[in-house]
Amino acid sequence: MRRRDFVGLAGATLFQVATGPTLALDDIAAALTRYAGPPAPGPAAPYDVAGLSKDVHRAKAGYQACHYTTVAKRLPHLLSRLDDAASALEGxxxxxxxxxxxxxxxxxxSVLLKTEERGLAWLAADRSMRAARDSENPTTTGASARVLTRALMRDRHYRAAADFASDAAQRVAEGTEEHTPDSLSVYGALLLSGSVAAAQREDRAQALTLLDEAEDAGRKLxxxxxxxxxAFGLTNVLLHRVNAAVELGDAGSAIDYARRIDLDNIDVTERKAMLFIDASRAYSQWGKLDKAYQALATAEQIAPEELGTRPMVRALLDDLRSRSTGHLHTSVTELAERTATTR
Structure with missing residues (x-):
């Protein structure tokens, strides 16, 4: 990351986040436990597949923009409509x-994993994988394997997650005669997911190997x-090098990687916010508490809901608050209070 961008963003005025509605998790739970039956007898109801595609696109874009509250409100109805359409349509x-x-x-x-709703997250991840299999598209199956990998990681099954992601990447490669941009991106993203899982189990060799393989895929893309x-490409590989270095306890390396990233190359808000969250974790490991706070404050500017939904961020804020004094303690406390309003 260019140093002037990092420092400049970290020093900018913070957003004041007003209390908003909580995520509609009960409605999502109801949608996940609604099992569509066979189509009703009589003429098939019309289904606007193009319209459904636009709504799914909107949900994906909203998630990447960290608009989790809005996305969570729309998901239950969208999931029900999609299930009904899959039961009714043919060919x-x-x-x-x-x-x-x-x-x-x-x-x-993905939304459920951010909020630590692990049981529901597993159900949704399994539904994604089953739907991907039914699509008969290896690239779609590989894309869904990413969220199942994250579910495994969230439950600390790091070895299984790393192996699953690596195997899924291999299946994408084997299922494609010649890589397309879609398949190459999914292949590379799976390698990155596997590298995170390997780093979390402190397998440095596997983590670095998978990162290097993903970098090769990024160059080909x-x-x-x-x-x-x-959001795959060489910039995303660097973002994952930051994350892996933090997980492995290499705070200095994490910051060095972060400073190599040009923020203009990160179009996905979630990834940009996570860069600053990872930088904050690295600075905290390094004992540079003021810089850890500045990085989190910048993440708040970028995506307030990203901070509010992540228990990891709340734990980091609690740690910074316990280790800081004076003006820094006050600033961290105020940030923690603002973050709490976005849950």
């Missing part, structure tokens, strides 16, 4: 709807793109 339209279901359940699982909603 290519049905396959297309299964792809959309895989993406929508992926979003649901030739730029930073968002094919299959992966």
């Amino acid at each position: 290519d339209e049905r396959l297309r709807v299964h792809t959309l279901r895989a993406e929508a359940y992926h979003v649901a699982a 030739g730029g930073d793109h968002n094919y299959q909603w992966t």
Whole structure:
């Protein structure tokens, strides 16, 4: 990251976050436990697949923009409509709807994982994988495997997560005669997911190997793109090098990687916010509490809801507050209070 961007963003005026509605988790739970039956007898109801596609696109884009409250409100109705359409349609339209279901359940699982709703997250991740399988598209299956990998990591099954992601990446490669931008992006993103899991189990060798393989895929892709909603490219590889270094306790290396990243190359708000959260974790490990606070304050500017939904961030704030004094203690406390209003 360019140093002037890092320091400049960290020193800017903070947003004041007003108390807002909580995520509609009960409604999502109801949608996940609603099992669509066979289509009703009589003429099939019309289903606007193009309209469903637009709504799924909106949900994916909203998630990447960290608009979690809005996305959570829309998901229950969208999931029900998609399930009904999959039961009623046939042929290519049905396959297309299964792809959309895989993406929508992926979003649901991702939102639930951020809020530590692990049981529901597992259900949504499994639904995403099953829908992806029904789509008969190896790239879609690989894309859904990413969220199942994260569910495994959240339950601390790091070895299983790393192996699952690596195997899924290999299946994407084997299921594609010649890589397309979509398949290459999913392949590379799976390698990055595996590298995070390996780093979390402190397997430095596997983590670095998977990062290097992902970097090779990023070079082949030739730029930073968002094919299959992966935000994959060489910049994303660097972002994951930051994360892996933090997980491995290499605070200095994490900051060095972060300073190499050009913020202009990060189009996905969630990834940009996570960069500053990881930088804060690294500074905290390093004992540079003021810089850890500045990085979190910058993440708040970028995506207030990202801070509010992550228990990890609240734990980091509690740690910073317990170790700080004076003006810094006051600033951290105020940030923690603002963050609490976005839950």
